[in-house]
Amino acid sequence: MNGQIENRAQVLQEHFGITADSQQFIIALAGNPNVGKSTVFNALTGLRQHTGNWPGKTVDNAQGTFTHHKQNFLLVDLPGTYSILAHTVEEEVARDFICFGKPDATLVVLDATCLERNLNLALQVMDITANCIVCVNLMDEARKKNIHIDLPALERELGVPVVATAARQGEGLESLKETLYQVSIGIKQPSPRQITYSPVVEEAVAALLPGITRLVGTALNPRWVALRLLDGDTGFIEQIHRHITRQTALPLAKEVAAI
Numbered sequence: 001m002n003g004q005i006e007n008r009a010q011v012l013q014e015h016f017g018i019t020a021d022s023q024q025f026i027i028a029l030a031g032n033p034n035v036g037k038s039t040v041f042n043a044l045t046g047l048r049q050h051t052g053n054w055p056g057k058t059v060d061n062a063q064g065t066f067t068h069h070k071q072n073f074l075l076v077d078l079p080g081t082y083s084i085l086a087h088t089v090e091e092e093v094a095r096d097f098i099c100f101g102k103p104d105a106t107l108v109v110l111d112a113t114c115l116e117r118n119l120n121l122a123l124q125v126m127d128i129t130a131n132c133i134v135c136v137n138l139m140d141e142a143r144k145k146n147i148h149i150d151l152p153a154l155e156r157e158l159g160v161p162v163v164a165t166a167a168r169q170g171e172g173l174e175s176l177k178e179t180l181y182q183v184s185i186g187i188k189q190p191s192p193r194q195i196t197y198s199p200v201v202e203e204a205v206a207a208l209l210p211g212i213t214r215l216v217g218t219a220l221n222p223r224w225v226a227l228r229l230l231d232g233d234t235g236f237i238e239q240i241h242r243h244i245t246r247q248t249a250l251p252l253a254k255e256v257a258a259i
Ligand SMILES: Nc1nc2c(ncn2[C@@H]2O[C@H](COP(=O)(O)OP(=O)(O)OP(=O)(O)O)[C@@H](O)[C@H]2O)c(=O)[nH]1
Pocket: 031, 032, 033, 034, 035, 036, 037, 038, 039, 040, 079, 080, 081, 137, 138, 139, 140, 141, 165, 166, 167, 168, 169
């Protein structure tokens, strides 16, 4: 059972306290603090939502549903974070959900008025999952400040769908729902730009990839796992151990130690 993730509904229930039915598409909502995630979340889900805490953590959790083309979606509002390298409990929650909750798509909300800073998180999410959509929110504020964003160029550069919104005004939400639908159902297939690191890092990644692929299979993106391991992220090895298989983590740790 190496590398095979447990049944998703069971993982969602046991590890994340989320009850989802097998017909629902699950969307993770990520973004820096204060970019309008909850505004997007509220605009899409209305009153069909409930809030609580992530299991075992004093971090807020909000889940809500919406329907588009008769397809039901479960939207999960993740804590606002600048990164998902798990230096804080919020980052750990966001990373674990994107990695192990296996959402059908991850929506990264960005602030149109400070795009460059916000793109860091989008690039990290794109390293974990191909099913990523970028929502450039606060477009009304950007317009007020005479900030022009070349959305087609951004989409080309990132390799993932980009949707512009002004969520407080309800602008762009139909297009957002349609894009979430198309990516979740597979009509639209993002192909995120992959960052190339220095030759020494790339060589180490290449050395690790076969072993990691053997161990995690398709349960995680092997390149992301290699980069986390090379970064000495021992907490992540523990999470792999917790979420995937008990046999996986130890050989992984040995492979890294051998490099
Ligand atoms: N002008 C404008 N304001 C917005 C827009 N979207 C959200 N806001 C406002 O921005 C502020 C922050 O919005 P939230 O939805 O709470 O942001 P968040 O990302 O959930 O914040 P955290 O959960 O604290 O990380 C609120 O005052 C919103 O009303 C928008 O498109 N335009």
